[in-house]
Amino acid sequence: MNRFSYVRATSLDEALSALAVPGAAILAGGTNLVDLMKYDVAKPARLVDISRLPLGGITALDDGGLRLGALTPNADTAYDARIQARAPLLASAILAGASAQLRNVATTGGNLLQRTRCAYFYDPCMPCNKREPGSGCPAIGGVNRMHAILGTSEACIAVHPSDMCVALAALDARINVESPGGARVIPIAEFHRLPGDQPQTDSTLGADEIITSVDLPADRFGPHHSYLKLRDRLSYAFALVSVAAGLRLEDGVIVEARIALGGVAHKPWRDREAEALLVGSAPDREAFDHAARAILAPAVGRGGNDYKIELARRAVVRALSQAAAGAPQSQSDKKVR
Amino acid sequence: MYEDPSAIALHLTVNGEARDLRAAPWVTLLDLLRETLKLTGSKKGCDHGQCGACTVMIDGRRVNSCLVLAVTRDGAEVVTIEGLAEGGTLHPLQQAFIDHDALQCGYCTPGQICSAVGLLAEGNAHCRDDVRELMSGNLCRCGAYTHIVDAIEMVRLGAVEAAA
Ligand SMILES: Cc1cc2nc3c(=O)[nH]c(=O)nc-3n(C[C@H](O)[C@H](O)[C@H](O)COP(=O)(O)OP(=O)(O)OC[C@H]3O[C@@H](n4cnc5c(N)ncnc54)[C@H](O)[C@@H]3O)c2cc1C
Ligand code: SF4
Ligand code: FES
Ligand code: FES
Numbered sequence: 001m002n003r004f005s006y007v008r009a010t011s012l013d014e015a016l017s018a019l020a021v022p023g024a025a026i027l028a029g030g031t032n033l034v035d036l037m038k039y040d041v042a043k044p045a046r047l048v049d050i051s052r053l054p055l056g057g058i059t060a061l062d063d064g065g066l067r068l069g070a071l072t073p074n075a076d077t078a079y080d081a082r083i084q085a086r087a088p089l090l091a092s093a094i095l096a097g098a099s100a101q102l103r104n105v106a107t108t109g110g111n112l113l114q115r116t117r118c119a120y121f122y123d124p125c126m127p128c129n130k131r132e133p134g135s136g137c138p139a140i141g142g143v144n145r146m147h148a149i150l151g152t153s154e155a156c157i158a159v160h161p162s163d164m165c166v167a168l169a170a171l172d173a174r175i176n177v178e179s180p181g182g183a184r185v186i187p188i189a190e191f192h193r194l195p196g197d198q199p200q201t202d203s204t205l206g207a208d209e210i211i212t213s214v215d216l217p218a219d220r221f222g223p224h225h226s227y228l229k230l231r232d233r234l235s236y237a238f239a240l241v242s243v244a245a246g247l248r249l250e251d252g253v254i255v256e257a258r259i260a261l262g263g264v265a266h267k268p269w270r271d272r273e274a275e276a277l278l279v280g281s282a283p284d285r286e287a288f289d290h291a292a293r294a295i296l297a298p299a300v301g302r303g304g305n306d307y308k309i310e311l312a313r314r315a316v317v318r319a320l321s322q323a324a325a326g327a328p329q330s331q332s333d334k335k336v337r
Numbered sequence: 338m339y340e341d342p343s344a345i346a347l348h349l350t351v352n353g354e355a356r357d358l359r360a361a362p363w364v365t366l367l368d369l370l371r372e373t374l375k376l377t378g379s380k381k382g383c384d385h386g387q388c389g390a391c392t393v394m395i396d397g398r399r400v401n402s403c404l405v406l407a408v409t410r411d412g413a414e415v416v417t418i419e420g421l422a423e424g425g426t427l428h429p430l431q432q433a434f435i436d437h438d439a440l441q442c443g444y445c446t447p448g449q450i451c452s453a454v455g456l457l458a459e460g461n462a463h464c465r466d467d468v469r470e471l472m473s474g475n476l477c478r479c480g481a482y483t484h485i486v487d488a489i490e491m492v493r494l495g496a497v498e499a500a501a
Contacts, residue, residue: 008409030404100456104400105405236474
């Protein structure tokens with residue numbers, strides 16, 4: 001680990017001014033940043049520890065939604081009775097990720113900003129455009145079975161590894177942030193970026209901004225949701241492909257559909273045109289297959305990850321079928337039904 | 338003894354004992370426990386949050402101590418495997434691991450037991466599948482999983498029975 005100075009912030013203003021120093025980084029749970037520091041991938045000059053700030057908890061919003069504090073541990077969110085009742089898709093996605101120990105420490109804000117698990121990114125001996133802009137992308141033409149099939153660029157084909165964020169994308173969450181200049185709200189769809197020619201930048205959060213909370217709108221799907229995560233082993237592994245699905249049904253007809261995919265792109269992937277294809281249809285396999293094919297139509301494999309195109313297509317159909325049946329994927333026995 | 342000039346004062350309660358310590362900001366809680374306090378029960382399997390061998394309780398919650406910078410936990414209460422037995426009596430989970438032969442080399446065992454203490458305190462495991470899933474953060478290279486789950490299930494079901 002590099003040497004750095006340590007500041008324990010006692011107020012948001014103090015944290016924001018401590019962050020103004022070049023090379024300063026926010027430390028929340030530390031489960032991603034400390035790990036990256038051990039690999040010399042992250043080398044902050046100063047750590048601004050925000051873990052003592054009053055940015056935890058979960059509060060009810062006037063519109064029936066819920067607000068998650070930036071520092072609320074992922075486990076507290078997933079097991080909160082209001083989250084389980086009003087945003088069960090989010091609870092399920094969180095419980096599909098990492099381990100119980102990690103979820104006890106990982107925070108809302110840190111989960112949003114966790115970096116890719118691309119093995120080349122993690123290895124400072126290798127080139128990587130995300131770690132060292134301009135050095136190249138060895139994953140293209142290299143080992144890329146974990147990599148992206150949608151929205152890639154010739155500069156980077158990394159995926160965003162979060163499960164929580166896939167559910168947040170399906171739920172149209174809003175990220176509340178603050179900087180010395182004031183507060184603003186970033187819709188989740190605009191929070192994470194595609195790599196383009198700047199793969200070093202994961203999100204649209206400014207270097208001087210701190211996430212303070214995340215707002216979830218009121219529940220729209222009732223029992224008609226599912227988070228399906230497919231991976232190399234049944235627990236404690238990152239997604240190869242995951243799908244967060246939500247359906248609103250009226251008189252046996254789909255009136256609203258949300259489909260977000262994880263493990264396939266540099267951000268949680270939503271395709272609103274494909275979702276619109278489902279509106280007005282009966283919730284049957286034919287309709288689901290039609291939408292799934294539309295989502296995967298622009299997908300491009302790079303060799304090692306070609307399998308993801310078919311896997312994702314089938315995962316979308318399965319997750320939508322589970323959502324339609326009101327039988328969400330179990331994150332305990334893991335049997336895919 | 339050499340002390341890093343960047344060391345910061347920190348106060349921890351470790352296994353019930355108050356400790357006034359100093360640590361540089363890059364020292365993890367795991368290294369502090371093992372190297373400074375000589376509590377070598379907590380193991381360094383991977384040092385990257387991937388194996389669970391370093392699991393300890395901080396303020397009543399199980400965490401991977403290899404990913405925690407010690408200075409961030411000033412004021413915290415830490416319990417390690419060394420702090421579970423009371424006097425000469427083993428913690429019920431320690432006894433259950435022996436009774437069920439839930440270890441082979443034993444390297445993962447302190448982390449497994451601390452994790453199981455956390456699991457039972459959290460109260461989210463209601464069946465064997467839940468225990469398996471919620472213990473997935475603890476790897477065992479010897480593959481003692483079946484007996485580990487048996488041991489935890491015995492203590493969990495015993496507690497359920499006692500409450501009924
Ligand atoms: C072995 C292992 C397995 C894992 N498996 C999964 C998995 O299957 N699924 C999954 O989704 N995740 C998984 N994770 C990742 C885990 O979810 C993240 O490490 C965690 O969510 C990060 O949260 P944190 O609070 O610890 O972040 P930190 O490490 O503290 O911070 C991460 C980043 O966010 C920034 N940051 C944090 N909070 C704020 C804020 N409020 N404002 C601005 N910036 C902020 C930090 O500066 C840093 O850049 C795994 C991690 C490990 C180690
Ligand atoms: S895919 Fe992105 S993160 Fe991975 S090596 Fe290429 S540029 Fe780096
Ligand atoms: S040593 Fe901490 S998880 Fe492996
Ligand atoms: S008993 Fe050997 S690693 Fe678990």
